[in-house]
Amino acid sequence: MYSEDDMILWSMINSMVLDVGRLEILAFSPENLFQVFKKSIELGINIFKEDYKKTLEVLNSLKDTPEKEKIRTLLSDFKLLKSLKKGVDLEKIIIAEKNIKMMTYFSSNYPEKLRNCKIPPYVLYYKGEDIDSEKLNFSIGIVGTRYPEGEGIYEFTEEIIKNLKAELQYNISGLAIGCDSIGHNITLNYKIKNIAILGEGLGREIYPKENNDLSERILKCGGTLLSEIPPSLSVKGIYLLQRNRLQAYLTNDLLVLETGNKGGTITTIKAAFSEKRKVYIRNISKNHSNFTIKNLSKLTFITSYSDIKKMKTPITKPVTLFSYLFP
Missing domain, CATH: 3.40.50.450 (Rossmann fold)
Incomplete structure (x- = not known):
């Protein structure tokens, strides 16, 4: 249901960083973000492609937490999402230029050891075998x-x-x-x-x-x-x-x-x-x-x-x- 481009976008969101004083922290809790991803799969809803009401259906099925609200704010910021989607094209150019391979959570060669863990990566970018x-x-x-x-x-x-x-x-x-x-x-x-x-x-x-x-x-x-x-x-x-x-x-x-x-x-x-x-x-x-x-x-x-x-x-x-x- 999620394309390779969508999965690159998930990996970009998962890698967003905030500066808090001298510290760098992830913008979103990896646990909560993956929970949203997993729930969207269960409901068959691509939150990047569906009507926003469908996205809310995914979010409303989760417990109310500050992290949930942060993700809701992200997904309702259509200008930011549009910018991030343009960033996907940049990543794809680099992938091609640097001969980088990739497998997503849905790929048949994605390691089961990762898929079954608490917070699996959305995409594995790799070089070599x-x-x-x-x-x-x-x-x-x-x-x-x-x-x-x-x-x-x-x-x-x-x-x-x-x-x-x-x-x-x-x-x-x-x-x-x-x-x-x-x-x-x-x-x-x-x-x-x-x-x-x-x-x-x-x-x-x-x-x-x-x-x-x-x-x-x-x-x-x-x-x-x-x-x-x-x-x-x-x-x-x-x-x-x-x-x-x-x-x-x-x-x-x-x-x-x-x-x-x-x-x-x-x-x-x-x-x-x-x-x-x-x-x-x-x-x-x-x-x-x-x-x-x-x-x-x-x-x-x-x-x-x-x-x-x-x-x-x-x-x-x-x-x-x-x-x-x-x-």
């Missing part, structure tokens, strides 16, 4: 801080990947410096394809620029650069935070090398828990200090591949987190 949805079931997401301090992080990651290489099809991460780059490089060394999820449009320069060569290597090795952000838009902090959920949504297991008590890695972990992904965290004191005893029971700290192997092996007696850490 098509993503094999079945192979996503044999994936890992290696993430962490941009400035790791723990010693032996490279050796730890390589030992894990060396032992998992036979079953791994993808590493999924965010192309950031630090832990993301370590994961990308090691998995590429073991001939595992990579999906790098970006916090900017694919028509812009790679961010961070230090990883431009790494992005080229990912493509050369049969991988994919992926973004839900329309191609014309440059990187923003809020986009980087939003992309973190996609890392958790797409992967099967999440491997956290090192994290601070704030930042992108924490949002990725939360998204992984919400979608019932398995989260492994490198067993170092810095990682332990960033989690309270209240949520410790949800976490699985590991020191080597043998810890993962134990958890994947059937057991005959109850085993707790602490029995792994302190046998």
Whole structure:
């Protein structure tokens, strides 16, 4: 019911940003916006093409909230919508010029792992190879801080990947410096394809620029650069935070090398828990200090591949987190 142009428009609205003091926030709550989108599908109403009364039918079926009113205001601003629709043509020009591919929520090759999640992207813009949805079931997401301090992080990651290489099809991460780059490089060394999820449009320069060569290597090795952000838009902090959920949504297991008590890695972990992904965290004191005893029971700290192997092996007696850490 929604055309590709309509879906680009949805992705543009989802990426609208407001400046609040020194902060940048999304203009609309992604949860509420997707709720409107989903309800419009259920009612068979294209809110960009139907009479405004039909649009109100969609909105009136939702609970009254401030966010609902913000969306109502947007959809009643016909001048703004007309301007946004012209913007779709600009995005299509960039898509053609930069050889960007796209799949929408309705595409047959859209990953089911995303479609079934809480806030799926309306459009996936990508470069490189098509993503094999079945192979996503044999994936890992290696993430962490941009400035790791723990010693032996490279050796730890390589030992894990060396032992998992036979079953791994993808590493999924965010192309950031630090832990993301370590994961990308090691998995590429073991001939595992990579999906790098970006916090900017694919028509812009790679961010961070230090990883431009790494992005080229990912493509050369049969991988994919992926973004839900329309191609014309440059990187923003809020986009980087939003992309973190996609890392958790797409992967099967999440491997956290090192994290601070704030930042992108924490949002990725939360998204992984919400979608019932398995989260492994490198067993170092810095990682332990960033989690309270209240949520410790949800976490699985590991020191080597043998810890993962134990958890994947059937057991005959109850085993707790602490029995792994302190046998």
